[in-house]
Amino acid sequence: MSQVQNHRSWDRVANVFGESTPHPRGSVWPARVDQYLDEGLTDREVDRWVQSACLLCSNGCGADIAVKDGRMVGIRGRAGDTVSHGRLGPKGLYGSTPWASFPDRLTRPLIREAGRLVETDWETAMGRIVEVSKRLLKEKGPLSHGFYTSGQLFLEEYYTLAVIGKAGLGTPHMDGNTRLCTATSAAAFKESFGADGQPGSYTDIEHCDAIFLYGHNMPETQTVLWTRILDRSRGDDPPRIVCVDPRRTAVAEEADRTGGVHLAPRVGTNLALMNGLTRELLVHDWIDRAWVDAHTIGLDDLRETVDPYTPEHVAEVCGIDPEDLRTAARIFGESENVLSTVLQGFYQSHQATAASVAVHNLHLLRGMIGRPGPATCAASSVAAGVS
Numbered sequence: 001m002s003q004v005q006n007h008r009s010w011d012r013v014a015n016v017f018g019e020s021t022p023h024p025r026g027s028v029w030p031a032r033v034d035q036y037l038d039e040g041l042t043d044r045e046v047d048r049w050v051q052s053a054c055l056l057c058s059n060g061c062g063a064d065i066a067v068k069d070g071r072m073v074g075i076r077g078r079a080g081d082t083v084s085h086g087r088l089g090p091k092g093l094y095g096s097t098p099w100a101s102f103p104d105r106l107t108r109p110l111i112r113e114a115g116r117l118v119e120t121d122w123e124t125a126m127g128r129i130v131e132v133s134k135r136l137l138k139e140k141g142p143l144s145h146g147f148y149t150s151g152q153l154f155l156e157e158y159y160t161l162a163v164i165g166k167a168g169l170g171t172p173h174m175d176g177n178t179r180l181c182t183a184t185s186a187a188a189f190k191e192s193f194g195a196d197g198q199p200g201s202y203t204d205i206e207h208c209d210a211i212f213l214y215g216h217n218m219p220e221t222q223t224v225l226w227t228r229i230l231d232r233s234r235g236d237d238p239p240r241i242v243c244v245d246p247r248r249t250a251v252a253e254e255a256d257r258t259g260g261v262h263l264a265p266r267v268g269t270n271l272a273l274m275n276g277l278t279r280e281l282l283v284h285d286w287i288d289r290a291w292v293d294a295h296t297i298g299l300d301d302l303r304e305t306v307d308p309y310t311p312e313h314v315a316e317v318c319g320i321d322p323e324d325l326r327t328a329a330r331i332f333g334e335s336e337n338v339l340s341t342v343l344q345g346f347y348q349s350h351q352a353t354a355a356s357v358a359v360h361n362l363h364l365l366r367g368m369i370g371r372p373g374p375a376t377c378a379a380s381s382v383a384a385g386v387s
């Protein structure tokens with residue numbers, strides 16, 4: 001049974017990742033149950049715990065919500081949750097507490113009066129929506145309405161929204177912020193594998209000996225997932241980390257610390273970088289030829305496409321050191337199990353789908369897919385994981 005870590009206000013803002021639980025390769029990520037209760041409250045005073053999940057980033061950590069007198073008074077992780085093994089990040093721990101609210105957060109609806117937004121009550125605000133919608137439907141029809149949605153709703157909420165928009169109002173104009181990242185992820189997976197499910201699993205973190213993060217500032221976007229990587233990189237037999245990011249992030253620092261490398265390509269040059277890595281794998285024959293022949297098509301086309309992308313040419317296009325490219329390719333080519341994660345630096349960038357497909361290609365060339373350890377995961381800022 002894992003020990004419950006009780007956190008006071010702001011503890012985990014000062015120490016974002018919490019107490020580390022380093023462990024060696026191949027072992028299970030130790031559980032650590034993080035808990036926050038309103039100040040002065042103890043476990044015994046909680047009436048009941050309701051199973052839920054934190055949806056504030058794409059990690060989707062399992063969480064139990066503490067209820068007292070019909071109101072939420074705290075939250076804790078679940079040791080058995082496969083995503084977090086009990087952990088919660090600062091947003092999950094404190095996101096719902098009143099003291100974490102800032103004064104400029106909305107507490108009441110606003111309506112526009114003579115060009116100015118003014119506070120109002122719910123009845124007035126909802127009445128305004130109904131009145132304007134009815135008028136627009138009458139004057140212009142259903143196409144007058146459009147919806148732009150967060151990726152952070154629950155399934156039931158998405159269903160209700162679709163019923164309102166499509167079945168009710170009859171508009172096809174419904175889109176979400178998932179278009180910015182998950183759409184690329186899905187398009188790339190379909191291009192590579194014919195299906196949009198990602199082949200990777202978070203448990204690959206426990207088995208890999210190299211982790212490539214492409215445009216993925218995990219410490220700032222998915223704190224619990226980064227904790228999982230830190231617990232490997234600070235334990236025995238750590239993976240080498242390769243960071244692809246124009247910025248000097250905490251991932252870049254961990255790459256230096258683990259003997260990996262930080263590649264900082266110019267914005268808009270991801271595909272050239274990927275072509276260079278692919279070419280290095282081919283030139284050095286870091287490929288599983290039997291696996292490639294049995295499971296893939298298009299090797300000759302790929303070879304021809306990437307042929308001009310020598311390390312020197314890529315260095316010129318991307319503004320990086322050609323030796324760093326060689327080092328990164330060598331890490332990919334000589335590791336037993338590589339885990340790759342991809343996020344907005346690729347998904348929301350120039351030639352996004354092609355660059356993401358190129359990440360998959362590296363894994364396909366080495367036959368590193370479909371077994372524990374080597375995989376590509378798509379992490380996105382919505383309720384999705386690593387690809």
Ligand code: SF4
Pocket residue numbers: 054055056057058059060061084087088089090091092093222223224225
């Ligand atoms: S890592 Fe993401 S899902 Fe997990 S607690 Fe933090 S914000 Fe919530």
